[in-house]
Amino acid sequence: MKLNFHLLKYELLFALANKGILLSTSFFIILILIVGIGFGQIGESSEKTLLAIIWIAISLSSLLSIKTMFQEDFDDGTLDLYVLSNTSIETIIFIKSIVHWITTNLPIIILIPLISFPLGITIYHSILICLVMLLSTPALSFISTIGAALTLGEKGGNLLISIFILPTFLPIIIFGMKISLLIANSTYDIMAHLILFALSLICIAITPFITSLIIKIHYT
Amino acid sequence: MIKFRKNIWEFANPNNFLSIANKIVPLFLILTIITLSVGLVWGLFFTPEDYRQGSSVKIIFIHVPTAFLAINIYFMMFLASIIWLIRRHHVSLIAAKSAALIGLIMTLSAILTGAIWGKPIWGTYWAWDPRLTSFAILLMFYLGYLSIWQAMKFSDKIGDLSSWLCIVGSIFALLSRYAVFFWDQGLHQGPSLSLDKEENIDNVFYFPLIICIIGFVLLFLTLLLIRIKTEIQKRKINILLNARDG
Amino acid sequence: MNLIGSSLSCKRDGKLIFSDLSFKIKSGDVCFIKGPNGSGKSTLLRLLAGFIKAWTGKISLNNKDITNSNDIIYNNFFYIGHSNSLKNYLTVKQQIDFWEGVSEKKYNLEADTFNLKKILNRRIYECSEGQKRRLGLSRLSIDNKKVLLLDEPTTSLDIENVSRLKNYLKDHQKKGGITIVASHEDFISSNNQNIILTLNPPKNRERDPFI
Numbered sequence A: 001m002k003l004n005f006h007l008l009k010y011e012l013l014f015a016l017a018n019k020g021i022l023l024s025t026s027f028f029i030i031l032i033l034i035v036g037i038g039f040g041q042i043g044e045s046s047e048k049t050l051l052a053i054i055w056i057a058i059s060l061s062s063l064l065s066i067k068t069m070f071q072e073d074f075d076d077g078t079l080d081l082y083v084l085s086n087t088s089i090e091t092i093i094f095i096k097s098i099v100h101w102i103t104t105n106l107p108i109i110i111l112i113p114l115i116s117f118p119l120g121i122t123i124y125h126s127i128l129i130c131l132v133m134l135l136s137t138p139a140l141s142f143i144s145t146i147g148a149a150l151t152l153g154e155k156g157g158n159l160l161i162s163i164f165i166l167p168t169f170l171p172i173i174i175f176g177m178k179i180s181l182l183i184a185n186s187t188y189d190i191m192a193h194l195i196l197f198a199l200s201l202i203c204i205a206i207t208p209f210i211t212s213l214i215i216k217i218h219y220t
Numbered sequence B: 001m002i003k004f005r006k007n008i009w010e011f012a013n014p015n016n017f018l019s020i021a022n023k024i025v026p027l028f029l030i031l032t033i034i035t036l037s038v039g040l041v042w043g044l045f046f047t048p049e050d051y052r053q054g055s056s057v058k059i060i061f062i063h064v065p066t067a068f069l070a071i072n073i074y075f076m077m078f079l080a081s082i083i084w085l086i087r088r089h090h091v092s093l094i095a096a097k098s099a100a101l102i103g104l105i106m107t108l109s110a111i112l113t114g115a116i117w118g119k120p121i122w123g124t125y126w127a128w129d130p131r132l133t134s135f136a137i138l139l140m141f142y143l144g145y146l147s148i149w150q151a152m153k154f155s156d157k158i159g160d161l162s163s164w165l166c167i168v169g170s171i172f173a174l175l176s177r178y179a180v181f182f183w184d185q186g187l188h189q190g191p192s193l194s195l196d197k198e199e200n201i202d203n204v205f206y207f208p209l210i211i212c213i214i215g216f217v218l219l220f221l222t223l224l225l226i227r228i229k230t231e232i233q234k235r236k237i238n239i240l241l242n243a244r245d246g
Numbered sequence C: 001m002n003l004i005g006s007s008l009s010c011k012r013d014g015k016l017i018f019s020d021l022s023f024k025i026k027s028g029d030v031c032f033i034k035g036p037n038g039s040g041k042s043t044l045l046r047l048l049a050g051f052i053k054a055w056t057g058k059i060s061l062n063n064k065d066i067t068n069s070n071d072i073i074y075n076n077f078f079y080i081g082h083s084n085s086l087k088n089y090l091t092v093k094q095q096i097d098f099w100e101g102v103s104e105k106k107y108n109l110e111a112d113t114f115n116l117k118k119i120l121n122r123r124i125y126e127c128s129e130g131q132k133r134r135l136g137l138s139r140l141s142i143d144n145k146k147v148l149l150l151d152e153p154t155t156s157l158d159i160e161n162v163s164r165l166k167n168y169l170k171d172h173q174k175k176g177g178i179t180i181v182a183s184h185e186d187f188i189s190s191n192n193q194n195i196i197l198t199l200n201p202p203k204n205r206e207r208d209p210f211i
Helices: A002-017 A020-041 A047-064 A068-074 A080-083 A089-120 A124-149 A156-167 A170-184 A192-219 B010-014 B014-045 B055-087 B089-120 B128-151 B157-182 B203-245 C040-047 C070-076 C092-102 C131-138 C159-174
Strands: C002-012 C015-026 C030-034 C056-060 C076-082 C149-150 C180-184 C192-197
Touching: A002 A020, A002 A047, A002 C092, A002 C180, A020 A047, A020 A089, A020 C076, A047 A089, A047 A124, A047 A156, A047 B128, A068 A089, A068 A124, A068 B128, A068 B203, A068 C070, A080 A089, A080 C030, A080 C056, A080 C076, A080 C092, A089 A124, A089 A192, A124 A156, A124 A170, A156 B128, A156 B157, A170 A192, B014 B203, B014 C070, B055 B089, B055 B128, B055 B157, B055 B203, B089 B128, B089 B157, B089 B203, B128 C030, B203 C056, C002 C040, C015 C040, C015 C056, C015 C180, C015 C192, C030 C040, C040 C180, C070 C076, C070 C192, C092 C131, C092 C149, C131 C159, C159 C180
Parallel strands: C030 C180, C030 C192, C076 C149, C149 C180
Antiparallel strands: C002 C015, C002 C056
């Protein structure tokens, strides 16, 4: 357990040193503003479209810094160290995914009320949507580790990751958007929330194992 | 004369496979031409018009087989990928790789024929209906699988990676499909064929449709065999070239 | 303690790299792996370190098969590869702290085998290649394992530091440890307990299933 906290601490340090937070939040803000301005030109900026934009923006920006997740450690040999250490690769992947979530998705989620308020989503709705995102976005970080593992050692892997991983975000995005729509319509569906949460938990439970199997391929 | 072999895994040897494929491709080609022409001619010219949909219903004889294949080819790729990961038979990997493009084309033709059918019946080429959406999802996963082969050089490692991509893709394609269906059942009519006899379409359409499906499956098998043959020969040429260059 | 490999062969990306390799290494031995580039020196080390599995043959330590036992590998083997496993933005001190945490052991700063005391507060991107390699090698004194697997340890080290490494390895030898080195130079030549392992490309190449 001590080892895991040690790893968590240093992985956070590595992620902060890579300036991932700044990049992904700026990307998120720029994407929201660009699409908002674009929709503004055709006079179509209802609460619903804004919600859809937020979901798409958060899934795109969580893919931004995913390539470095294993690539850097693979290049400088730290991944070798992890493989030989007293923890399993699955634990490492779990820790890395959590760190990725903390450094990319969490700042964005905190930003959402700030950015959505001036754009015309009521503060109450945006806080509810933040809660839904808190439940569901960890799954996005966990799923994207699969893409990072698949393109390990591949130049220009960033584009490939988007091609592989964006479709796998669909279950989360579909449920997330529907729930956001319900929130915008001021209705409430406990079943949908539960299923979204369950989907998120399933992804968190199975992806470390799949990712570790894929990483082991690079070691044969 | 094809000798009877005691074990199905003997086909996994590329050379055995090649020699057998060479013999059965012409047979499959002839069978495909016969069944497809019988099925399509019967379906398109000798079936009555639907009282509601008119003659546009006849596109069913292309739409249903291609849709059926689009889904099942992905399932076949899933099985072939698992076989490659467990038993490491090259033909299995090559089969998965070769099937992907055919599957993509089947998906596209299912979507296209559906759009042509949809315009007169629903008044729109495309709607975000659950069934249509799940085909869009399938299309994305085919593109993902094909792009890994496009982006990286052929090797056993890429075989492993693409197989895992196929398996992960299958899981998430299923999840997405159920996510889409969770919210509504949509415009699209129910399944045209099911094991439950009560729900099936009328017998007049049923038999030609079955023949068309068999014809399209044979067409897929023929194309698949030809593509696998090409791929094996490509690998052989590469190996020989490498051996010559040292 | 003895490390025995019997009729090992190894595949990389479906191709046989070396085959029929057998060796027997006792306590206090230093084993040099020789062979041209691409003959599988690094692969053999990675095989011993437990990254990859042998295609055929088995490796045993004290007559126990290590192929499927991560515990034996973790407790006895120590691997340093080409790369130094350094993060550019850390200081030397932080990097050592990170390794200490990962291997759950302490670095003995008093002994200071690799002369790191002066550069403890330097950032790693400010270090020279030689300093980086020394830092990388200092992992040796964090984990005190019985079997050392070193891949080209002398790269970018100056004469003084090569002799430091030599001294460290001699100490290790006296304590009864095993050292396996893949290197082009015999930097520990004045010793008769050396074993030289030559890797040869497999004679009868495996038949490709496609031909």
